[in-house]
Amino acid sequence: MIKKCIIILWINILGLSFIQAQDINLLTSSYASEDVRKYLAAGNDWVAYPDYTDRTAWNELVGPFYEQLLKEGDKYLNYEWQVVKATDYLEYERSGSRVIMEKPLNDNLKALMGLVIAELAEGKGRYLDQIINGSWYMTEISTWSLSAHLPAFQSSKRTLPQQGTHVFDLMTGDIGSFMSWIYYFLQPEFDKITPIISQRIKLHIQERLIEPYLSRNDMWWQALEIDEDQLVNNWNPWCNFNVLTALLLVEDDADRKLQGVYKTMTSVDQFINYVKADGACEEGPSYWGHAAGKLYDYLKLLAYATENKVSVFEHPMIKDMGEYISQSYIGGDRWVVNFADASAKGGGDPLLIFRYGEDVHSMEMMQFAKYLTEQQSSFSNMVQGRDVFRTLENFVCYPALQKQQAQLPQNKYKWYPETEFLYLKDADTFFAAKGGYNNESHNHNDIGSFILYKDGKPLFIDAGVGTYTKKTFSKERYDIWTMQSGYHNLPQINGYDQRFGASYKSRDVSFDPKKGVFKLDIAGAYPAEAQVNKWFRSYKLKNGQLVIYDDFDLPQANTANVIHFMVAEKPVISKGVISLGAGQHSLVFDINAFDASIDTIEQDDPRLGNIWGSYLYRINLKAKNIQQKGIYTFTIN
Template sequence: MGLKNQWAAVGAEERQRAVAEARARVGVPDLQNREVWDHRDPAAVAAILNEAAADRAKPWPHTLLSEYARYWRDGVRTAYEDPAGEVRRRTRTAVLAAVLTQEHVDEAADGLLLLCEQTTWCWAAHESFATARHEVLGDPDEPYLDLGAAETAEILAWADLVLGPALDERVPGSRRRMRREVRQRVIQPFLTDRRWHWLGLDGHLHNWNPWIHGHVLTAALFLESDAVEVVDLVVDGLDRYLNAMPADGGCDEGYAYWWNGPARLAEAIELLDRITDGALDPWSCPPLDELARYPQRMALGDGWYVNVGDGPARPDPNQPWHVLHRWGRRHQDSDVMAHAAAHRDQPIAPASGLGRALVGLTDDTWWNAAKAELPLPRSTWLPDVQLLVARNDSGLTLAIKGGHNDENHNHNDVGSFIAALDSTPVLIDLGQPTYTALSFSDRRYEQWVVRSDWHNLPLIDGHEQPPGSQYRATDLKVNNNSLSLQLSHAYPHAPDYRRTAALEDVITVADEWTGDHQIEQHFVIAGTPVSLDPHEFVVETLAGATARISWDAGTGRLETRGVDDPLLESVWGPVVHRLIIDTEGNSFRLTVRRGERP
């Protein structure tokens, strides 16, 4: 039974009761319950209090119109998003510190009111209402409900739940103001406007759906006197997203966005589970069990992950691992729990969400879990998203994808692969650049990192892969640790072109094509070049191992490109390299193996 049908089966009277009693049933008490808050994990508490103390030594950040307007003027998003995000992070941290100590409530109240006084909670890149008016300022009377608005409402809602008595005592009227702002900017637009693209009513579902729906759910349950209509609509939206998830548990947006897609879905479902006191059985809904396994399937080890689309290969390790641990407990999946527990030493991260931090702090089973070894599956094949990840005992990992070129957060990368040695990628996918006005515009593919000629792919008669769902892999064949796929439909006017990638003792990538065509192979490489011979390139990986990349025919040349994007540089360093090989005949074969240290 799907989520929507389960919710309906609870019955109208019990649904009304669950919503009305949500604040008590959620299991996170307010700051007056010292039996809970005085006995939280000491290391987690110390990290939060140290962060809050450091914040109090600095003035609050300011959000300025001139910085907001830069999105329209020169395409820069971060000038406004960074300080706006810092206000939210600092407010979350102040709320947590106040809950944990019953002190510095005024600091939290200052942050909450600063949020209430912002003209808009919407990020400039999403403010299509202002764009349509040919303006650069959000209109409080026509608020746009985006991620920024939803995240801000979530902060106010959880803050009201846990600080309510202290806010009433220290700053009477602040909670009424918070409710008014959330109702006007989030609840009312959600109820009255069904144009929001993230609802997925057109069949296109992506991570905004559970991300925003989950925050709307929290805001309605904690701040609204009658939230049944809102909750019904939220359940309908979450059900739509869940039904769109591939049965294999894959995520075409990649591992980094998994935390703000499927993981947000799981958090919203958990909230529904808590307020219904077991009357719901949401964890039986497919493919929730498979979705929980995605992080371990994509892990390379040592903080590296298989990254597809807009995702960093080395994401922030400080994720809300307790969310995944509870998810694994719901399914009694020991590998999922072990993957989460392998990161048990990571602190609670206020930046990832106030609700996440509060629920995580009160999850005693998580804090009592022993740190585990990272479980790395030998081989994973995800047929719906067409992604193979295979590992061997020699420290080599191969990941190769099929798919198409209209995926969420798409890069033109059909048939591209990643080769890693001792967990560290050496033949790489560059991943996510810093977002600008180009990132989600019709000029997206002017960005070098999303184009196929900066992926591990050929140019065919000088042509790259274009964007569009019609450009896709076909005739896929999987055999143990190998994937063979036809790439002729991934390029315009391409010949019959087959790529086969396999992992045995070494990684082998073999291409074959028909006819007389100019095939120029491109391979993107991270690390320090050691030597380049006519048919072999030796590179020291970012972790200091030696990889030998060999090919059977054609002349290779090496290009070096400076990485002038701070997000990319934080992963790959100041330069990356591109090995270009002009092929001969109708076939090409490349191998990657461990080399001796020079």
Template structure:
């Protein structure tokens, strides 16, 4: 779309008013119904509980000492905990002000936190700023969180309107323009405008949404939207036709969520003339969430994703309304108000205005999916013995938020994980730097993969897999050529095959077949688990369950010898967590080999 066409649409856009959010624009009627209906009672109770927690607390300070920790140590959590606590405070008082307009003290607390956020040195996180930045040009930088903040404040202005003081409204307009709109138009293009991952959707989507709410000059709005629309095209290029998000479900929630929030406002203001959800690919991406869950709240958490995910009901219900074949999630998977440690306003608000009453299934229906562009096989299976899940992946080792994990798999049953993906670790400078693959959760040493001549998989687009066979039917099957995943002199072929037998108590058969020029110095088959393996007898180990008998691992004791080692890593929230490597060392090495393992649920 060119600027002239976009400018014509902008001139004909419907006015900015509360009908963008509420039926007929009647906010009072909406919140009155919300207070008396059952569908939002849990959310409202959680918001009120947060207000009780905040009562009497002062606004936490974003001090220079906190700000400088990242540059001195590479640690992000100290500053970010306070930054996100301020956003939680903002969200809570906005929602209380909407729910309980008769309480003037709530509005007073809201205005104080709004003023404090306007006072912040930058809305960016220290980790997203250049090390050599200076105060004179701080506003030229735009990251995920500065964009989100500008979007949030623009929505708060519309939602609260003249209930906020004229001075505060004027200041918010000024801060959003100088921190977002002017830098975007005058200092770009930014690297994230051509990113094929969540940054494009969140940054451009937030700026575009904020502009749709607060920019009155048609030419300026058209300029912003033109750049935003281009960024969204790049974002969508990061998806294959199968709709899979290679960054994982958490980043689908994040990136596609902000894509949706922007798209909804754009569609509403343009009265349907600009509607991203008319695209077949966008509708396919909308179905990704339901394909990720393997067992209860456990997901196929490849890449930087946490093992268990709760869903944003507002986003999920909206997508189910605008896209065919999008399933409404089980109500038990509702993310509580406090679940988002980043305290993002846009999804929290839409959990209130987009969640719809309706009958929810108690669990996702059993299903198996093969996603050919991502090379993921995902299975959710239910029998009289319980619910079970299996997922495995191919792909390449230069994916967004990449882990060196080609051929890795996850196995779950009855709400417990047996073959684990460690997921995302604690984000630090080194985590996204030269030391990334020294972290167990990122390097192949922390995945269920072969270790060949003591060497792991390497990062880079050239380190890839090829899918030889895939089937998601009566039995789920995936066969991968992993030869190119390793840089091992002498490795001529490595084929890994999975067969997932969906019986009453299902079993997974895994076979690695290799060919080598000469004889490898060593070959180890590593499996990763949070369960402490128990050797029952030669040829059989147990991965014990907490509430069930667990999984029996059988192997040829004449070919391999097991070794169990305990490890420690720091998870995404900075908590230390144990994991076990179950290493099977090949006893008699040859130029060819075939190694078979069976994982049998008991």
């Protein structure tokens, strides 16, 4: 039974609600190490999937996808395994490109996954030689890490793999987990050829994954030596899930396995502690599958390995974290709320969402998952990249998903009071706005910004993020236009945009569901040089009309304020009205107070271009008068 380990204090002052919570350490406060020792299954008895030789069970499991799985595997029977060259690693230093190194490695892993799943489905040995080749290749490359991640963990601070150093990053974890399943399912078949193959695979899993994890506490994503303001993002559950997989499938020493399993629980607790009690994913829907989704995978694997004795699925926060993905779905062409680095399109993996919903008893998630499956082909989601666990779980849950009814969430609003995200639905309108602070994971300087969709189509937008490069996660991050508040739906105050840092945050945030009004003071997001005492921005949505008020107080006004709006389609300016969405909608402003202009932003980045097309547009409303106090009003019809 889970102990009551969270303390939440609700305070209501002048109609504003605040939540104060302490670290809950959900896993380790509920289960001691000795509890886990008692419940942890011996060997691999916990694995519920068929043995390789059980053809009847495999035929039943893969069912209608059998022919497609073999067709995919056949594509790689003559695959030429690609070499990741030394200069591919160095390219990240030279040009900032991650793709040069990542593409050949990803291509190899895709081929290996296709071969492995096809062999498990067919069981005739046709794919074994190529699986051996691919597995052997993985043990021969110098590192399982990506070039972009090597400098942070190597004493050389360079991108070329360093002798004697095993870097444990996201890719290392993924490969280690993948190789663990290959070892589990195919060791007997490999041993018929030579035991050296399995011995080598096991050795490299231990050296590259298990040993670094057990011997170190200083890898930032473990959050075991955590600083007060440290981010704990999707790396934590993602990497912990992978090492848990390796420990359960490969580690033979019972004490060492227990030590590792409990260490993962201690580490994952830090991720749960970091996430706000409202369950929102500050990284956005694109990262939900790697954040809450990977937490779910981790918790499911832990439950499997302990015969469901170690389980926290009944905790309401875990359910709230799951339902974030269904609540963040807008509709139309799979549009989602995309604050931070998230893409504006997605929706998530329906089979993962369904399984998560089953375990937390969320009908909303299960119905949403079925809705998503009706927007795409059934096979497209079955094989999950290089993730064997998710792929096998997909086959297991597919029949139950098919019986589910499809439906989107029916609530009219969703308010995340700690993360300060608000979603409002009104007639044909979907509105989302945010508060928060400017040091969120995958942060953009966007406190007080909003997005607005009409009839499932984007009107006022958040551009999202372009293709990742060296600059994206460097000190130059905020030189990138998509990260700047000036390219969000926000004011430039006294000539200044918002500043990056944990101290730059919203103030006096409130939401009135009866009036449909979201209000916050964004002054704290701007530097001292902006000379702003207060800048209360409020949004009121009613009958599909959005009214925006900016109520400001500047002790000193030196430069004209500029209000920026980002839109998806080319706007047309007329007197006091900006026509939007091919003339179907409009932004109304005071022509006596503002001069209007339009910036055309060409999209030369493929990631942004695939979402928005060739151009995005920024509306600039520059104040005609420099004034210390005032109220601006904008109406979107």
